[in-house]
Amino acid sequence: xxxxxxxxxxxxxxxxxxxxxSAPAAGSAAKAGGKLAVTVTATIAPGWxxxxxxxxxxxxxxxxxxxxxxxxxxxxxxxxxxxxxSKFDDTFQMDVESYEGGAxxxxxxxxxxxxxxxxxxxxxxxxxxxCDDKQCLPPRxxxxxxxxxxx
Amino acid sequence: MRVLITALxxxxxxxxQETSDAKAYQAAYRLKEPAAxxxxxxxxxxxxxxxxxxxxxxxxxxSAALAVNPKDAVRRTNAINKTLPPADAADLNRFLAAExxxxxxxPKDAERAARLAxxxxxxxxxxxxxxxxxxxxxxxxxxRARMNETLGQALLVRGKRAEAKPVxxxxxxxxxxxxxxxxxxxxxxxxxxxxxxxxxxxxxxxxARATPESRRKFSEAYLKVKGSEAGQQEFLDERYKAVFxxxxxxxxxxxxxQRSARVVLAxxxxxxxxxxxLAADLSFDAVLERYSRxxxxxxxxxxxxxxxxxxxxxxxxxxxxxxEGRGVxxxxxDGNATTGGGTRDMAVDLETKIRQTVDKQLTAxxxxxxxxxxxxxxxxxxxxxxxxxxxxxxxxLVLNVLLLEKELRYSGENGIRFHPMVVRSIATFPLKxxxxxxETHEFHLAAVAAGLEKHIADFEKHDERHNKDGKFRFMxxxxxxxxADLAVVAFVQDVKTxxxxxxxxxxxxx
Numbered sequence: 152x153x154x155x156x157x158x159x160x161x162x163x164x165x166x167x168x169x170x171x172x173s174a175p176a177a178g179s180a181a182k183a184g185g186k187l188a189v190t191v192t193a194t195i196a197p198g199w200x201x202x203x204x205x206x207x208x209x210x211x212x213x214x215x216x217x218x219x220x221x222x223x224x225x226x227x228x229x230x231x232x233x234x235x236x237s238k239f240d241d242t243f244q245m246d247v248e249s250y251e252g253g254a255x256x257x258x259x260x261x262x263x264x265x266x267x268x269x270x271x272x273x274x275x276x277x278x279x280x281x282c283d284d285k286q287c288l289p290p291r292x293x294x295x296x297x298x299x300x301x302x
Numbered sequence: 303m304r305v306l307i308t309a310l311x312x313x314x315x316x317x318x319q320e321t322s323d324a325k326a327y328q329a330a331y332r333l334k335e336p337a338a339x340x341x342x343x344x345x346x347x348x349x350x351x352x353x354x355x356x357x358x359x360x361x362x363x364x365s366a367a368l369a370v371n372p373k374d375a376v377r378r379t380n381a382i383n384k385t386l387p388p389a390d391a392a393d394l395n396r397f398l399a400a401e402x403x404x405x406x407x408x409p410k411d412a413e414r415a416a417r418l419a420x421x422x423x424x425x426x427x428x429x430x431x432x433x434x435x436x437x438x439x440x441x442x443x444x445x446r447a448r449m450n451e452t453l454g455q456a457l458l459v460r461g462k463r464a465e466a467k468p469v470x471x472x473x474x475x476x477x478x479x480x481x482x483x484x485x486x487x488x489x490x491x492x493x494x495x496x497x498x499x500x501x502x503x504x505x506x507x508x509x510a511r512a513t514p515e516s517r518r519k520f521s522e523a524y525l526k527v528k529g530s531e532a533g534q535q536e537f538l539d540e541r542y543k544a545v546f547x548x549x550x551x552x553x554x555x556x557x558x559x560q561r562s563a564r565v566v567l568a569x570x571x572x573x574x575x576x577x578x579x580l581a582a583d584l585s586f587d588a589v590l591e592r593y594s595r596x597x598x599x600x601x602x603x604x605x606x607x608x609x610x611x612x613x614x615x616x617x618x619x620x621x622x623x624x625x626e627g628r629g630v631x632x633x634x635x636d637g638n639a640t641t642g643g644g645t646r647d648m649a650v651d652l653e654t655k656i657r658q659t660v661d662k663q664l665t666a667x668x669x670x671x672x673x674x675x676x677x678x679x680x681x682x683x684x685x686x687x688x689x690x691x692x693x694x695x696x697x698x699l700v701l702n703v704l705l706l707e708k709e710l711r712y713s714g715e716n717g718i719r720f721h722p723m724v725v726r727s728i729a730t731f732p733l734k735x736x737x738x739x740x741e742t743h744e745f746h747l748a749a750v751a752a753g754l755e756k757h758i759a760d761f762e763k764h765d766e767r768h769n770k771d772g773k774f775r776f777m778x779x780x781x782x783x784x785x786a787d788l789a790v791v792a793f794v795q796d797v798k799t800x801x802x803x804x805x806x807x808x809x810x811x812x
Contacts, residue, residue, distance in 0.1 A: 209513035209715045211577075212608055212768075234331035236358055239448060241441070241645045242577025243715070244479050244511050255328070278767070280608045285642035286629035287576050287608040290767040 167196035167288070172275050172295040180300040181271075184264040186227060189297060191216060191256040191275060198283045203235035203248035204256075210243045212280040212290050216256055219274050223266035223301060231257040242282070266301045273297045323353040331362060336369040340378075347382075357390065361397045368401055375401075376411045389431040392422035396452050403455045413460055416453035423449050440647045447476035451483045463490050474506070478545050479646070479717055481510040485519060497527040505541040512713040517777060535711060542719045549646060550588040550653045555597060555661075564636075564668040566593075566660055567793050567805035568600045571622055571632040574714025574721070575609025582631035582643035583718045585653035589660065590722055598660060599791045599807040600723045601704055605630055606761070610768050612780045613710055613721060615757045617728040625800075635659050636666075637800040669693040669794075669803035676790040676810040683745040683810045685790045692737045698798040699733040705745045705810075706789045712780050723791075726750055726783060733794065745790075747783050755781035786812055 174189050181187045195201050202211045218226050233254040240247040258275065273296065280290040326349065330342035343363035347356060360382055367375035379398045383391035396419040402412035423446050429437040450473035457466035467490045473483040484507035491500035504523045508516040524534050570586050572579040586600055604613035605622050607630045625632065631643040633656070643652060671691040677684045685703050692699065705727040713719050727750045729743045758779055764772050793805035 208515070209511055231332060233328055234355075234358065234362065237361065239445065240577070241444060242580065244477075244481060244577075244717075278770075282578065282608060282629075285578050285644050285648075286631065287573070287578060288629040289605075289607045292767070 166291075167199040167281055167283075168201055168279060169194045170277055170293045170295055172273070172297045174297060174299060180302040181260075181262045183223075183262055183266040183268070183301055185262050187260050187262065187299075189258050189260060189273065189275070191258060191277060191295065193250065193254045193256075193277075193279075195250060195252055195254070195281070197252075199281045200247075200249035200251060200283065201254060201279060201281050203250065204230060204232055205235075205248050207243075207245065207247060210240070210245050210247055211249075211282060211287075212278075214277065214279040216258065217276050217278070218258075218260075219276055222274055223263040223271055224260045224273050224299075225263070226258060227261035228259040231259070242284070262301060268301050271299050271301045273299050323350040323355060326350065327353065327355045327359055330359070336366045339363075339366040340370060351385075357393065360394050364394065364398055365401060368405070368407075372402070372405075372407045372411075376408065376415070379415065387430060388422040388424070388427035392419040392427065392449060395419035395422065396449050399456050400452045403452065403459055406459060409456065409460045413453070413456040416449070416456040419449045420446075420453050438647075443476035444480075447473040447480050447483065450476070451480060451486070454483065454486055458486070458490070463493060466490060478506065479510040481507040481513075481516060483507075484510060485516060488519065488523065492523060497523065501527050501537075502541060505538055506545050509538060509542050509546065509713050509719060510717050511715055512717075512777060513715070514777060538713065538719070539711065542713075546717065546719075548584050548587060549650055550584055552588055552592050552653065552657065554591075555593045555664075558665070560665040562665055562667045563671070564664060564666055565596060565672075565805045565807065566598045566663045567634075567636055567791070567802045568598055568656075568660065569634040570600065570602045571605055571625065571627055571630050572602055573605050573607045573609065573630050574611045574613060574712060574716060574718065576607060576611075576630050576643075577716050578643040578645070579631040580643065580646055580716050580718060581649040581652045582633060583716075583721075584646065584649040585643075585656050586633070587720075587722065588653045589656060592657070593660070595789075595807040597664060599793070599805045601706060601725050601791050602721065602723050603725050604721070606765070606768060609715060610761060610765070610774060610776060611714065612758055612776045612778055613712060613724050615726065615754050618725050619757075621725075621728060624797075634800070636663055636802040636805075637795060639800070672792060672794065672804045672806040674790060674792050674806040674808040676788075676808040678785065678788060678810040678812045680785045680812045681747055683747065683788055683790065684742060685745070685792065685808070685810075686740070686742045687792045687806070688738070688740045689733070689794055689804075690738045692733065692794070692803065694796065694803060695735075696796050696798075697735050698796050699735075699794055699803070700797055701731045701733060701739060701741060702793050702795060703729045703731070703741070703743045704791045705750065706791060707783060708787045708789050710780055712778060714777075723789070726754065747785055751781055751783045754783075755779065 172191050202213050204214055206213045235248040235250055237248050275295045278292045281288050326346050330346045333339040333342055343359050346359055364375050367378050395415040399412045399416035402408050428442045450469050454466045454469040470483045470487045484503045488500045488503035501523050504520040508520040590600055603618040603621050604611045606614050628641050632639055632641040670689055673688045675686045704725050707724045707726050710721040710724045731741050788810040790810050791807050794803040
């Protein structure tokens, strides 16, 4: 049996960013027509840079977080992101905003007024791309899900 | 499943272990009201002066203070700087000046702060900041160039054009790839009525880091100065060679007594929008210089990583998938793959490593014999390959035949202009356990070019990774094939182990 810590290290090897989405209380219920916030967290392997939400012309690919359509939740305001580090990037020859170690993105959500009570899976898609000093990985999209309830 | 959940909990607990300074900083950063943010960041800096977020916090504090009262932001910068070592003080002064320049506020204070930054950012100050690590001269020059560029911008805001020019030139001396400084010199010279000189700097800025804006500036200046677009590319070629010479200087390879009959295959996965690919691209330019094509065949697969690359095509994208590569640049010498490049400065060390691998591989016996003849009538490149003496028993061997364009000119985001041995099409034939095989493949150039164009056009309509909304546009299409500049590479490879048995290169001259 592989130890969890080892598995986690292996996960970080293959994908230097691990993503998760959480609500203040797991399984917490939201009211139809109400509001709630969920948090998307990124755990970033040492040496890697995850780029901020800010688009940088000619620079690395910014992280984007979108809510796919067809669910009773929608983004209801600006994403509250962790403070990125702003550094001059030698490879891109420009100031670049990035995260090292980890990042949090708080998503303010609105619940549809006509949402039916019961279990409601929340879907969040994160498109991101990472580089370290020697390589850039292909952009990826992760599809996160969280089980919520509507009362 | 349980183990996976535990592993994810490990990730969460790592986040939970976030240090108290990080938490305090996040809390202060998240405040929306500028005055409250200033107060919170003040408290953070007082409580955690040695935090590794202190530098970012100071900049964030000044940014918030500027929103409240610019004069107060200047006062605060001066007060904070009294407590900082010179390199950190220079950094904060530069930041203040850049913010004031951007907002066109307090121009005198911006100039003063920028001048102080340049004065404070000495080699000694930079070296002291290195904290035990060996300080890098080129990194220092690069950072100092930023200080000068900000000072130049401050002088421009104050209308001191004549003073700004030498400051921008000083920045370019430290870092010729500093596109913003080059474009600023171009602007100054154009306003002075020195069009031809301005053009040279616009070219430098565009070549250093091509963006739609830098391309537009150069093209407009070129048309104004030259009266037409004729000769634009040649002008850029000359400027590129003059300003961005390769840092790698190796002699020609000399055959040793141990040289085998192997032709080494170097496959490079790269991207014109990939910063760290710079070192690998320059290294393989040097490989092409050092070795003859009867020693080493180099093929470059362009990929849309991390940014879209107009030299990518359906075959190179499929090849990357087959390679199961992790990131770009990745290079495979006779099938043995390594990932990693770096900045221009890192190219010399990388080339040394690659040269050692190639030299060793040149003494390894091949596991097949190959002959290749390529004809080209301007419409069709016909590649006739014969493989004999296959010395591996494997049902997984294939013959790959690649059509290459020997040189493409394209200035992308990473500053490389000349792209050698660009793979345009790939044909694959299974050997099915045969010990010898002859194959003739025709590359119909119009069809290949149409396929290249379709790939790029389709990408502009939609790409799952880069262009979900269909709004992305390439700066340039590179779909046209120059029939007079083609070559063919063929190699036998085990698709399971990825080992390359033998390779061969031939020109496809019309």
